[in-house]
Amino acid sequence: MPELPEVETTRRGITPHVNGRVVTKVIVRETRLRQPITPRLTSILRGQVLLSVSRRAKYLLFEFAQGTLLVHLGMSGSLRVLPVDTPPAAHDHVDLEFDDTVCLRLRDPRRFGLMLWTTSAPQQHPLLADLGPEPWDLRFTADYLNELAASRTGAVKNFVMDGHVVVGVGNIYASESLHRAHIHPTRPARRVSHTRYADLVLAIREVLEAAIKFGGTTLRDFTRDDGKPGYFRNELRVYDRGGQPCLQCGGGPIRQKVIGQRMSYYCTDCQR
Numbered sequence: 001m002p003e004l005p006e007v008e009t010t011r012r013g014i015t016p017h018v019n020g021r022v023v024t025k026v027i028v029r030e031t032r033l034r035q036p037i038t039p040r041l042t043s044i045l046r047g048q049v050l051l052s053v054s055r056r057a058k059y060l061l062f063e064f065a066q067g068t069l070l071v072h073l074g075m076s077g078s079l080r081v082l083p084v085d086t087p088p089a090a091h092d093h094v095d096l097e098f099d100d101t102v103c104l105r106l107r108d109p110r111r112f113g114l115m116l117w118t119t120s121a122p123q124q125h126p127l128l129a130d131l132g133p134e135p136w137d138l139r140f141t142a143d144y145l146n147e148l149a150a151s152r153t154g155a156v157k158n159f160v161m162d163g164h165v166v167v168g169v170g171n172i173y174a175s176e177s178l179h180r181a182h183i184h185p186t187r188p189a190r191r192v193s194h195t196r197y198a199d200l201v202l203a204i205r206e207v208l209e210a211a212i213k214f215g216g217t218t219l220r221d222f223t224r225d226d227g228k229p230g231y232f233r234n235e236l237r238v239y240d241r242g243g244q245p246c247l248q249c250g251g252g253p254i255r256q257k258v259i260g261q262r263m264s265y266y267c268t269d270c271q272r
């Protein structure tokens with residue numbers, strides 16, 4: 001599933017190819033995504049200049065003068081930049097053609113993605129309005145986490161994976177950042193100290209930045225028909241390393257346990 005780093009890598013990969021260009025053609029081969037694509041999309045977008053591509057949580061925001069196209073990659077979606085004459089393959093549901101030259105193509109085999117047009121302020125859209133801060137937002141601090149956690153009895157891992165608390169901390173990144181911050185994943189959120197939360201804020205940023213950077217080494221894939229976004233696998237210190245020694249303290253072995261229905265990995269020697 002594309003996580004925040006893959007979405008940000010996608011944004012950085014496609015932006016130079018489409019930004020500032022005019023939509024000359026829209027082809028919708030399948031409208032049935034998680035919500036249906038409006039049949040008006042072709043007439044709405046044709047002739048409009050793409051002003052910017054930004055990201056909020058796992059949504060990409062394609063800003064035009066008359067509104068914003070919100071795109072979510074769901075479970076299996078990808079966006080690639082291809083020459084306009086590239087024949088579509090299975091699951092290539094939407095093409096946005098720019099300047100009759102490049103085609104931005106959405107592929108989504110499981111069709112849990114979204115492509116929605118809005119003329120309102122996108123940050124106020126119902127899908128975005130209630131989201132927590134971005135990990136790099138100045139609001140995302142130890143004070144903020146401490147205050148929110150005071151009323152939470154659940155495990156800290158579930159707390160940081162809650163998109164109302166902070167966006168972008170998926171299962172892998174939660175295990176990795178809690179390990180780096182020396183916090184046991186089942187510790188109740190309200191019993192994590194201010195100091196540890198300060199470490200966690202930095203660890204979340206560090207882990208996500210490393211994942212984005214790793215994606216950055218495979219940007220060329222966005223312009224290839226068989227391209228897939230890069231993954232962060234080789235950089236993982238604790239995730240999927242059950243039974244192996246801890247790379248952080250030399251102790252271990254790394255334990256694995258289901259927390260909040262997701263497999264979690266941790267070291268009982270250096271995470272408390």
Ligand SMILES: [Zn+2]
Nearest residue numbers: 246249267270
């Ligand atoms: Zn350890």
